[in-house]
Structure formats: structure tokens, C-alpha cells
Amino acid sequence: MKKKIALKDIAQHVGVSTALVSYVLNGRAEEKRVGKEIAEKIREAADTLNYRPNQIAKSLKTNRTNTVGLIVADINYRFTSGVTRAIEAEAGKNNYTVILGSSDEDHSKFAELVNVLVNRQVDGLILVPVEKSESQIEWLKKHEIPFVLIDRNFPGIQANHIAVDNFRTAYQCTQHLIKTGHKKIGFINYKTTLYHLRERDRGYFQALEDHGLKNNSKFKKEIREKHVQEDVLRSVQELVAQGCDGIFFATDIIAINGLKYINGMQLRVPEDLAIVSFDEAEAFELFYCPITHARQPLEEIGKIAVNTLMDIINHNQVNRQIYLEAGFVLGRSCGE
Amino acid sequence: MKKKIALKDIAQHVGVSTALVSYVLNGRAEEKRVGKEIAEKIREAADTLNYRPNQIAKSLKTNRTNTVGLIVADINYRFTSGVTRAIEAEAGKNNYTVILGSSDEDHSKFAELVNVLVNRQVDGLILVPVEKSESQIEWLKKHEIPFVLIDRNFPGIQANHIAVDNFRTAYQCTQHLIKTGHKKIGFINYKTTLYHLRERDRGYFQALEDHGLKNNSKFKKEIREKHVQEDVLRSVQELVAQGCDGIFFATDIIAINGLKYINGMQLRVPEDLAIVSFDEAEAFELFYCPITHARQPLEEIGKIAVNTLMDIINHNQVNRQIYLEAGFVLGRSCGE
DNA sequence: ACGGGTTGCTTATACGTTTAAGCAAAGATA
DNA sequence: TATCTTTGCTTAAACGTATAAGCAACCCGT
Numbered sequence: 015m016k017k018k019i020a021l022k023d024i025a026q027h028v029g030v031s032t033a034l035v036s037y038v039l040n041g042r043a044e045e046k047r048v049g050k051e052i053a054e055k056i057r058e059a060a061d062t063l064n065y066r067p068n069q070i071a072k073s074l075k076t077n078r079t080n081t082v083g084l085i086v087a088d089i090n091y092r093f094t095s096g097v098t099r100a101i102e103a104e105a106g107k108n109n110y111t112v113i114l115g116s117s118d119e120d121h122s123k124f125a126e127l128v129n130v131l132v133n134r135q136v137d138g139l140i141l142v143p144v145e146k147s148e149s150q151i152e153w154l155k156k157h158e159i160p161f162v163l164i165d166r167n168f169p170g171i172q173a174n175h176i177a178v179d180n181f182r183t184a185y186q187c188t189q190h191l192i193k194t195g196h197k198k199i200g201f202i203n204y205k206t207t208l209y210h211l212r213e214r215d216r217g218y219f220q221a222l223e224d225h226g227l228k229n230n231s232k233f234k235k236e237i238r239e240k241h242v243q244e245d246v247l248r249s250v251q252e253l254v255a256q257g258c259d260g261i262f263f264a265t266d267i268i269a270i271n272g273l274k275y276i277n278g279m280q281l282r283v284p285e286d287l288a289i290v291s292f293d294e295a296e297a298f299e300l301f302y303c304p305i306t307h308a309r310q311p312l313e314e315i316g317k318i319a320v321n322t323l324m325d326i327i328n329h330n331q332v333n334r335q336i337y338l339e340a341g342f343v344l345g346r347s348c349g350e
Numbered sequence: 351m352k353k354k355i356a357l358k359d360i361a362q363h364v365g366v367s368t369a370l371v372s373y374v375l376n377g378r379a380e381e382k383r384v385g386k387e388i389a390e391k392i393r394e395a396a397d398t399l400n401y402r403p404n405q406i407a408k409s410l411k412t413n414r415t416n417t418v419g420l421i422v423a424d425i426n427y428r429f430t431s432g433v434t435r436a437i438e439a440e441a442g443k444n445n446y447t448v449i450l451g452s453s454d455e456d457h458s459k460f461a462e463l464v465n466v467l468v469n470r471q472v473d474g475l476i477l478v479p480v481e482k483s484e485s486q487i488e489w490l491k492k493h494e495i496p497f498v499l500i501d502r503n504f505p506g507i508q509a510n511h512i513a514v515d516n517f518r519t520a521y522q523c524t525q526h527l528i529k530t531g532h533k534k535i536g537f538i539n540y541k542t543t544l545y546h547l548r549e550r551d552r553g554y555f556q557a558l559e560d561h562g563l564k565n566n567s568k569f570k571k572e573i574r575e576k577h578v579q580e581d582v583l584r585s586v587q588e589l590v591a592q593g594c595d596g597i598f599f600a601t602d603i604i605a606i607n608g609l610k611y612i613n614g615m616q617l618r619v620p621e622d623l624a625i626v627s628f629d630e631a632e633a634f635e636l637f638y639c640p641i642t643h644a645r646q647p648l649e650e651i652g653k654i655a656v657n658t659l660m661d662i663i664n665h666n667q668v669n670r671q672i673y674l675e676a677g678f679v680l681g682r683s684c685g686e
Numbered sequence: 687a688c689g690g691g692t693t694g695c696t697t698a699t700a701c702g703t704t705t706a707a708g709c710a711a712a713g714a715t716a
Numbered sequence: 717t718a719t720c721t722t723t724g725c726t727t728a729a730a731c732g733t734a735t736a737a738g739c740a741a742c743c744c745g746t
Contacts, residue, residue, distance in 0.1 A: 016494050020702055031726050036704060046705095047723055069470045070409045071702035074731050079406065081449075081470075089435045099425045102452055111466060113417075114450040116438055130447060134405045134417075158352050274635045297633035299610045356732055367696050372734060382735095383693055407732035410701050 019065045027059045028052070035060075039067070073135065080110050082323060083131030083139045085124060089116040092266055092295060093165060093312065094142075100316025101140060108324055110137070119239065121146040132159060138323045140164060145208055160326040164319045166210045167335075174326065176318045178310045179337040180210045184217025186342060187262050187290045187308055192225045194348040196260035196288050198233060200253035202246060202272060203264035205236035214264050214292060233258055237268065246271040254281065259288060260348070266293035273301055289347040304345030311338050355401045363395045364388070371396075375403070409471065416446050418659060419467030419475045421460060425452040428602055428631060429501060429648065430478075436652025437476060444660055446473070455575065457482040468495060474659045476500060481544055496662040500655045502546045503671075510662065512654045514646045515673040516546045520553025522678060523598050523626045523644055528561045530684040532596035532624050534569060536589035538582060538608065539600035541572035550600050550628060569594055573604065582607040590617065595624060596684070602629035609637055625683040640681030647674050 021039075025032045030052060037046040038056040048056075059065075073079045082105055086094045098114065105112050113131060117124035124147045131139060138160035143151060151171055154161050163175035191199050201218045204211055215234070222230045233253060237245030250272050253261055263269035269291035273283075281287050283303045291298070291307040298305040318336060325332045357375075361368045366388060373382040374392040384392075395401075409415045418441055422430045434450065441448050449467060453460035460483045467475060474496035479487060487507055490497050499511035527535050537554045540547055551570070558566045569589060573581030586608050589597060599605035605627035609619075617623050619639045627634070627643040634641040654672060661668045 018702095021704095022702075032703080033705075033727080034725065040704085047725090049724060052724085066465075066469050068410075068702050070406055070415065071731090072704080073406045074404075074410050074701090074733090075703045075705090077731075089431050089438070095426050095431060098450075099452065102425070102450070111449060111451070111470065113447060114434075114438070115447070116435065129402075133402050134447065270632065270635060277636065277638060295633075296606065296631075297636045299606065300613065300633045300637040302613060302638055354732095357734095358732075368733080369697080369735075370695065376734085383695090385694060388694085404732050407701090408734080410703090410731090411733045411735090413701075 019063045024056060024059045024063060024065055027063065028055050079135045079137055081113055081136045082110050083113050083136040085115045085117055085127050085141050087117055087119050087142045087144055093310065096312030097164065097316045100313045101320055104317045104320035117144050119144050125150050138327050140319050140323060142166060145206060160323060162319050162322045164315055166208055169209050174322055174332060174334045176315050176322065176336045177210060178340045180213035181217040183308045183340040184214040184292060185221045187292060188218045188221035190306065191260040191262060191288055191290055191348060192221065192227065194288060198258045199230050200233040200258040200261040202235045202237060202249045202261065202268050205238055211264060218262060242267065242271055247275050250275050261287060261289055263291045266291060266295040270295050270297050284347050284349045288349065303347050305347045306345040307343050309341040309343050314338055355399045360392060360395045360399060360401055363399065364391050415471045415473055417449055417472045418446050419449050419472040421451045421453055421463050421477050423453055423455050423478045423480055429646065432648030433500065433652045436649045437656055440653045440656035453480050455480050461486050474663050476655050476659060478502060481542060496659060498655050498658045500651055502544055505545050510658055510668060510670045512651050512658065512672045513546060514676045516549035517553040519644045519676040520550040520628060521557045523628060524554045524557035526642065527596040527598060527624055527626055527684060528557065528563065530624060534594045535566050536569040536594040536597040538571045538573060538585045538597065538604050541574055547600065554598060578603065578607055583611050586611050597623060597625055599627045602627060602631040606631050606633050620683050620685045624685065639683050641683045642681040643679050645677040645679050650674055
């Protein structure tokens with residue numbers, strides 16, 4: 015790596031002090047009453063010497079890194095790529111860079127990432143918290159480090175967060191199955207304490223209850239995060255055996271796995287089995303029958319998250335809990 | 351944000367100089383002959399005060415940020431998520447963090463990202479270069495900034511790079527279609543100057559030639575990056591009209607779009623039309639017929655890229671051009 | 687008792703910025 | 717002419733860390 019040009023070099027080159035150079039290059043020339051010609055000379059020198067400010071030094075002095083840390087749950091989730099893209103773009107507009115980390119749904123990795131990013135002096139964090147990460151969140155609060163939660167939150171911890179309205183969306187999904195004439199509606203969700211997924215449970219149950227199908231509750235299956243494939247397979251088989259005429263998948267990943275197995279069975283969608291999925295997946299496009307599903311407003315979540323974080327960083331004291339409405343994409347997987 | 355504990359605070363607390371604290375906390379206690387008890391006291395103080403080193407200050411002093419910049423072409427590509435995950439993990443092992451940026455295949459955005467990351471003093475860059483980014487690459491070389499290219503490279507620029515063997519893989523894909531008895535083999539690829547995609551062309555053509563199907567060349571279609579959907583649709587329609595019995599898709603994205611339209615037509619895979627795809631897509635799992643495809647060794651690419659970059663950063667003067675072999679996943683899309 | 691080595695610490699400077707404070711020279715005011 | 721203001725610059729300190737250099741105090745061998 016070649017030697018880099020510093021303020022000092024420009025100062026020497028022009029024959030002035032570094033202070034002047036700093037003022038000029040930061041656009042504070044007139045405010046600081048720098049002579050027109052000198053200012054011009056400095057700008058020229060910076061140009062010909064190809065000066066690029068050392069952000070590290072700048073940060074040390076200003077105590078601002080213009081960097082936000084983003085910890086996602088898993089980089090392969092569609093949610094992740096969608097929201098990361100939005101965050102990246104919005105952060106860029108605010109002249110911020112994003113440092114990305116993936117916790118892989120593991121709370122100790124999550125804790126370590128928080129640590130690393132805080133040590134790197136990020137100005138703030140955007141987090142998709144994982145199970146058992148409550149203590150980390152509390153720690154961040156205690157140390158007054160700016161952060162906002164997305165996708166998930168903990169009901170017991172008051173924090174800024176942006177997410178889709180999981181209860182309502184799950185309710186709508188279930189209701190759609192009911193309204194299209196299905197009577198025995200299965201539901202497959204993760205076995206987890208994560209609140210946002212529990213809210214999807216609640217939406218499902220509430221919809222059943224409101225439509226007099228309380229007895230359907232036995233059609234709810236839980237799968238283990240570490241055994242998605244086998245558990246989904248088993249669940250689908252059980253639901254079919256129980257005579258279900260519709261299945262509501264709680265996430266895109268569950269849906270993809272479910273459909274994969276349904277593909278292998280003798281069942282036709284929607285004739286034999288109706289399908290609704292929370293979350294969209296690119297893969298749906300290749301299924302013979304367009305899948306009806308809820309679509310999270312990823313762009314919006316990312317955008318609001320960044321702007322909220324900026325507000326926290328700049329003005330302090332923001333209290334924002336936002337539940338966004340999901341879109342609902344009508345396929346043909348519940349009949350016409 | 352609360353006041354942070356600095357070396358000075360620990361020094362004061364224990365009643366020693368900051369130098370001593372620095373030595374001890376950097377594990378150079380005995381080397382620097384620090385008294386056992388004092389060292390212990392310092393460690394304790396650091397612990398109770400919950401000291402976390404300011405990486406920014408550290409970086410300024412050491413001229414090392416322990417950060418690598420990663421610029422991907424598009425965050426929604428499967429290649430991206432796979433390789434990012436691997437890079438993240440491998441970088442972590444080396445005690446490095448990753449700053450991610452996405453160029454969205456735009457060379458001016460690419461240039462800007464390079465700029466931002468270099469200003470942030472990243473120790474090195476891992477890049478998926480885009481069209482017309484040659485000058486940026488040259489610039490990096492000129493300034494001796496450590497970098498490695500992945501996925502793509504420019505034949506005219508000598509640089510370290512890791513990628514799959516595009517020619518060979520495309521050759522194999524085409525050959526597979528030929529060997530499974532198909533005579534009129536279409537190929538859909540992007541219209542681009544990107545070398546790695548041109549290599550896929552070359553693989554296709556070479557396979558045709560080697561098997562006496564030179565006249566098949568007219569079955570090659572080009573699509574515009576900005577108009578993937580409509581161009582793929584048109585291409586598939588044309589190929590079918592031309593009587594093709596097999597299609598080789600040059601990327602996962604093209605394949606997904608192609609299959610989407612094939613789904614809507616009256617064609618059965620593989621009876622009416624055989625399919626091979628370069629690259630894997632999760633979506634394939636939902637297609638009624640398992641798609642035969644090449645699979646890039648994403649893990650390996652990421653891992654080697656990081657290690658190569660580490661070598662450049664640490665020992666200088668590495669010259670590594672690696673072409674990895676792709677896996678080949680046999681589906682049923684070319685017949686049994 | 688004297689020089690020389692060892693032990694255990696402190697002092698001081700530097701990294702590349704930002705920015706408050708200072709200061710000389712010129713112009714304005716009276 | 718004496719004083720005040722403005723103009724246009726420089727000086728110096730600071731951010732938190734690393735590290736070379738310095739320096740007492742002690743121990744040892746002679």
C-alpha cells in the first residue's frame with residue numbers, strides 16, 4: 015500500500031497550515047474567512063495530489079464513524095437480502111456505510127457480533143434479534159447505544175422496532191383459507207419462543223375462533239429449527255392424514271419445504287389441498303400453481319429502520335414501535 | 351451514548367501509566383516485564399470497568415483496521431448470499447470484519463463504493479467487478495491496495511482472482527444435453543462484455559463443435575440485463591418455434607425466468623424440452639421436474655478469496671488465478 | 687565500593703484529523 | 717493619531733491508542 019496523502023502534505027505543498035486545509039476541504043472556507051486564492055490553491059493541490067481523507071482519523075476526532083452495524087439472523091433468508099438492500103441504499107443516502115454480520119440464529123454469535131460492532135464504534139445498530147438475545151438488548155439499552163430492532167421484538171423489552179403486523183397478517187391468511195371454503199386448516203410453524211412467530215400462532219387461532227372453527231387447533235404443527243426438512247415432511251404427512259383441505263405455512267422456508275414434499279405426493283393444489291404462505295419466495299414462481307401469500311414490505315422496513323436510527327443518533331429520544339401492514343398476493347392456491 | 355472507558359481511566363484507577371495498561375491488555379506483560387501483581391490488578395480493573403478498546407484509535411495508530419470491504423454485484427443473487435456467508439465466516443476466523451456494498455451491476459456505483467471503502471481504510475477488498483470497472487481495478491493496482499476478484503475477471507488485467515471454470519462448466523452442461531440425445535440445443539445468455547459469461551458462450555460453442563453440431567449456433571439467444579423478463583420470454587418462444595429439444599440457461603436467474611414461462615406453456619420437461627442450468631436456485635425445488643444444473647463451489651470461493659487476501663495483506667506479492675471445478679447435479683430434466 | 691546488568695515502571699511522541707484560541711497586519715472610526 | 721474591527725492566517729491541543737526511549741532502583745560479581 016502506497017503512502018497516502020495527508021492534510022499535512024497538502025499544507026506543505028501550498029505553504030499553509032493544516033488547519034486552513036482542513037477548513038477549506040470541509041467547505042468552511044468563507045465561514046472561516048479563508049482567502050479566495052488560497053482556498054482555490056488548496057483545492058487544486060488536494061486534487062492533483064489525489065487526497066482522500068482518512069476516515070479513521072476523522073472518526074477518532076469527531077467520535078462519529080458514519081457506520082451502522084446490521085446483524086441479520088441468516089444471510090440466506092429472503093427477508094435478509096431484501097431488507098439489507100433497502101438498508102444499504104437508505105444508509106448511503108445518509109452518507110453512512112453498513113457493516114453486516116450474520117448471527118445464524120445463534121445467540122452467542124449474536125452477542126459476539128454486537129461486541130465486535132460496538133468496539134468498531136459503529137454509530138448505531140440495526141438488529142434482527144434471535145432467541146435468548148434479550149440480555150444483549152438490555153445491555154445496549156443500559157449503555158445507551160443507539161439501535162433499532164427489525165422483524166422481531168421482545169414484548170418484555172421496550173425498544174424501537176419496525177416489523178410487519180404478524181398477528182393481523184396471520185389472521186388474514188387463515189381467514190382467506192376459511193373464506194375460500196376450507197374447513198380443516200392446518201398450520202405449520204416453528205417451535206420457538208420468538209414473539210413474532212407466536213403472534214402468527216395467535217393470528218391463526220383467533221381467525222379460527224372468530225369463524226367457529228376452534229376445533230381446528232389440533233391441526234397446528236410445530237417443527238424444530240434444526241430439523242426443518244424432516245419435521246415439515248412429517249407435519250405435512252400428518253395433516254394430510256388428518257384430512258386437512260388447506261395448509262397455512264408460517265414462513266417462506268417452511269412453505270418451500272412443504273411444497274417440495276407436496277410436489278412429490280399425489281396431491282393437487284388447490285383441488286386436493288389449498289395453500290397460503292406467510293412471506294414470499296422466488297421459488298413460488300416455479301410451482302405449477304401460483305401460491306397465495308402475504309408479502310412483507312421489506313423496502314419500507316429497511317427504510318424506516320434507517321431513518322429511525324438516524325433520528326436516534328441525531329436527536330435522541332425516539333420512541334417508535336411500528337407495525338406495518340403486509341401485502342396480500344392472490345394466487346390460485348386456494349381455488350379461483 | 352455513555353462515556354466510554356479508555357486506557358487512561360484504567361491507568362488512573364490502578365495508579366499506573368497508560369503504557370503499562372496497554373502492554374498488559376495486549377498480552378505483552380511478560381515480554382515487557384510487568385510485575386505479576388500489577389498486571390493482575392490491571393486486568394481486574396479492565397474487567398470491572400468493562401473496558402472495550404477503541405478500535406478506531408487502535409487503527410489510527412497501527413494503520414490496520416482488520417476490516418475487509420466486499421463489493422458484490424447484486425445482493426439478491428444466490429451467488430452473493432452464498433459467497434458472502436463464506437467470506438464472513440472465514441474473515442471472522444482471521445479476526446476481520448466485513449463491510450458490504452452492492453454495486454447493482456452499475457460501474458459508477460462500483461467506483462463510488464471502492465472509494466468509500468478505501469477512505470474507510472479497509473485493509474483489503476474482495477470484489478465482484480462489473481462491466482466497465484476496469485479503470486477502478488487498474489487504479490487499485492496502481493495504488494497497491496490489496497484486493498482479490500471473485501466470480502469475474504478481466505482477461506486484459508492481471509490480478510488475483512478466484513472463480514469457477516466457466517468454459518469447462520458450460521462445456522459440460524452442453525455436452526450433457528448432447529449425450530442425453532438432444533439435437534437442437536438452445537442457449538440463453540446475457541448480452542454483455544463480461545468475460546466470465548463470454549466464457550460460457552465459448553464452452554457452449556466448443557461442445558457443439560466437438561460433437562458435430564456446429565449448426566446449432568443459431569440457437570443462441572442474448573438477453574438484455576435490464577429486460578430479463580421480456581427477453582427471456584421471447585427467447586424461449588423463439589427457441590421452441592425453431593424446434594429446439596433442449597435449452598441451456600447461462601445463469602440461475604435466466605433459468606428461473608425461463609422455467610416460469612415454460613410452466614405456462616404446453617410443454618413438458620423433459621419430454622418436450624430438456625433443461626440444464628448453470629448455477630443452482632432454491633426455486634428449482636418447486637419445479638415439478640428436478641432440474642439438472644451445475645453448482646458453483648461458493649463456500650470454497652469465499653474461503654480461498656479471504657485467505658488469498660490475507661496473504662496479500664500479510665506477506666505481499668501473491669499471484670493467484672484459481673479456476674475451480676463446479677459440481678454437477680443430476681436432475682431428471684434431460685430424461686432419466 | 688564500583689560498574690554493569692536486570693527489573694519495573696514512566697515519559698513522550700506519533701498516527702491524521704478538528705477546532706478553539708491566538709495573533710499580526712490592514713482597514714475603519716473618531 | 718490612537719483605538720477598534722476585520723481579515724487571514726498559525727499554533728496548539730485533543731481524540732485513544734501503541735511504542736520507543738528513558739530512568740530509577742535493585743541485584744550481582746568482583
